[in-house]
Every structure is written in C-alpha cells, then in structure tokens.
Amino acid sequence: MKNILVPYDFSDVAHHALNFATDLARKGSDCKVTLINVIEQPTPDTIKTMGIVGHDPMQSLYIKMLIDTAKGKMEAIMADSSYKDITLKYKIVLGQPFKEISEEIKTSGIELVVMGTSGSSGAEEFLVGSNAERMVRYSKCPVITIAKATSASDVKDIVLASNYHDVPTSFVEHVKKLQKIFGAKLRMVKINTPASFTSTRHDRKQMEEFISKFGIENYTHESYNFSNEEDGVIAYAEDIDADLIAIGTRQRRGVGHFLAGSIAEDVVNHSQVPVWTFGLDNA
Structure with a gap:
C-alpha cells in the first residue's frame, strides 16, 4: 500500500483517522498519507445565515479566510514531530466533499481512504451523515471509518x-x-x-x-x-x-x-x- 487519503476537517474524529492512517503507513514502506480538506463554497443564503452581507466580493473574502485558516492548521500538523517519520502532505480544495474526494482517489492512485464517521460543526463540517455514507457506498477504493481513537497496531x-x-x-x-x-x-x-x-x-x-x-x-x-x-x-x-x-x-x-x-x-x-x-x- 503506497497511498492513503484522509478527509480532514480538523475535528477529533478526523484526527483519530489521521493517527490510524499514519500508524498504518508505518507498517509498510514508501507509504504516503495525504490529508484533504474540502471547503464548500457557501451559497448566498448560507452567507446571510452567517451574518455576512454582500455578494461576490464578500463571498470571495470569506472563502479566502477559510482557506488561510485551513492552511495554517495544516501547516501546524505538518510541523508536528509525531509525524516526522511519515511522508505526509495536504491539499485544500473548493467544491463538494464527495466529488472532490472521489476525484482525488481517481487522479492520485489512492488505495485506501481512512475517515472519521462524524465531523465538526459549522463551515468545516463534511464528514457527517450522507457524505460518509456516500463514500462507504460509492468509493472506488476501500474505506476504513474511525469512530474513536484507535491504533492500527492493536x-x-x-x-x-x-x-x-x-x-x-x-x-x-x-x-x-x-x-x-x-x-x-x-x-x-x-x-x-x-x-x-x-x-x-x-x-x-x-x-x-x-x-x-x-x-x-x-x-x-x-x-x-x-x-x-x-x-x-x-x-x-x-x-x-x-x-x-x-x-x-x-x-x-x-x-x-x-x-x-x-x-x-x-x-x-x-x-x-x-x-x-x-x-x-x-x-
């Protein structure tokens, strides 16, 4: 196994999935783990709900803020010494979670997806309910779902x-x-x-x-x-x-x-x- 993908929304269960995936990667050789964070572009109604007034300029500014925040969090993970023995990288993309994750599986030769079964609340939420179920049902590669902290070594x-x-x-x-x-x-x-x-x-x-x-x-x-x-x-x-x-x-x-x-x-x-x-x- 060479390529593991972890859908990552900075929630606890996503972090459990990351730790499981990196533990699993240590069992092989030359295995890399990729974190993917999917930022869903808000609709005008969503923007109003969040209290943001305006149209395209404000929406673009809001999305840039989300990207910058996600990048900062990802860079902190990359710098974590716990993963220094693992080939670890990340991607931040805009779109629909299932579509973007499926595209990453296809284009990057992903052999396994490891993901949490629930996600965070708010704009970063994308691992809950229908998205996780769609990955389980339609993924073109195997999926391991994680509900709590678990070591692959166990x-x-x-x-x-x-x-x-x-x-x-x-x-x-x-x-x-x-x-x-x-x-x-x-x-x-x-x-x-x-x-x-x-x-x-x-x-x-x-x-x-x-x-x-x-x-x-x-x-x-x-x-x-x-x-x-x-x-x-x-x-x-x-x-x-x-x-x-x-x-x-x-x-x-x-x-x-x-x-x-x-x-x-x-x-x-x-x-x-x-x-x-x-x-x-x-x-």
Whole structure:
C-alpha cells in the first residue's frame, strides 16, 4: 500500500483517522498519507445565515479566510514531530466533499481512504451523515471509518461479515491483503436472522467451501443468530472483542442482500471499532 487519503476537517474524529492512517503507513514502506480538506463554497443564503452581507466580493473574502485558516492548521500538523517519520502532505480544495474526494482517489492512485464517521460543526463540517455514507457506498477504493481513537497496531482480530455466496474474487483478495497488512486473524461470521435463516450445517459447509476456494488462512468461522444483520455484526464483534470489521457494500440491492450498501452503512454508523468497507460492484 503506497497511498492513503484522509478527509480532514480538523475535528477529533478526523484526527483519530489521521493517527490510524499514519500508524498504518508505518507498517509498510514508501507509504504516503495525504490529508484533504474540502471547503464548500457557501451559497448566498448560507452567507446571510452567517451574518455576512454582500455578494461576490464578500463571498470571495470569506472563502479566502477559510482557506488561510485551513492552511495554517495544516501547516501546524505538518510541523508536528509525531509525524516526522511519515511522508505526509495536504491539499485544500473548493467544491463538494464527495466529488472532490472521489476525484482525488481517481487522479492520485489512492488505495485506501481512512475517515472519521462524524465531523465538526459549522463551515468545516463534511464528514457527517450522507457524505460518509456516500463514500462507504460509492468509493472506488476501500474505506476504513474511525469512530474513536484507535491504533492500527492493536488490530489483531478482523471480523469478516458475509453471506459467503457469489462473493467476487477481487473482493476476497482485498480482504486477504488487509489481513496480511495487520497480521491479524480473520473471524468469519454469517449472521442468521429470523427472516433469512439457514441451518448451522448449511452455514458450516458454505464457509468451508469459501475457505477452500480462496485459500483463507489464520481464521475462525461460525454462524451467529440475531434479529437483524447490521446489529448482529456489531454484537458479534463486541462478543469476541474484535478490533476491526470488514464488510462488502453494493451500490444497489442484488444477489446476496446481506451485502447491500445500507447494511454496511448502518454498521459504519453504529460501530465503535473501525470498519473496513469495499464495494462489491468495484471488485
């Protein structure tokens, strides 16, 4: 892994994401971390709400102030001795967060996005709600979401939540790469719900075939009963004291509804441990 992108809005969770990303970068060689701060251009209505009177001249002045403030904060991070052993840089761009982050992924060869699951309030806020969910669902590269301070060095057990049916080979290869980076055990689980129940015998056979087909190593596997999939994933991770959850997403519902985007997004929104997601439509 050579390029990690951290959407950064100067909030606590963004800083947690930065620390996780730099810790992860230390596990590889020649890995660089880029911080991207997206400044959304205010509309005339937004400017009025903020108490700024005027049109283009005042708007331009206000945006320049935001850019200068962001640059000062970024330069302070660059000067932090905690990151002196990391190749760290930053970008400040104007636009819509999802669009600008997606463009950066495409043009800079980003291999992983690490981002907080909530953001700050006010003009710098862009990691909350729909923006984070859109990144999880539509990102062309894997995304790790961070809810609280976590060290990448502490990741020893990774929950892989799946239905283990019609999973693209490319997705599994990304999971195996993730497991190798952390040197972690893969804790494979299938969540059984009343609405979509299969027997333990069926699940065991399905997972063993999956393991054999993809050459999975250093793992455990089991089925887990719960009222719904998303809460079941989180409950299982809590029960085994897992350090990270890995789950696939889909841009639309299709074969294997368990892996549909909304379930992964619900897990991201409620999990206290980091969540790695990658689009099955990208695989």
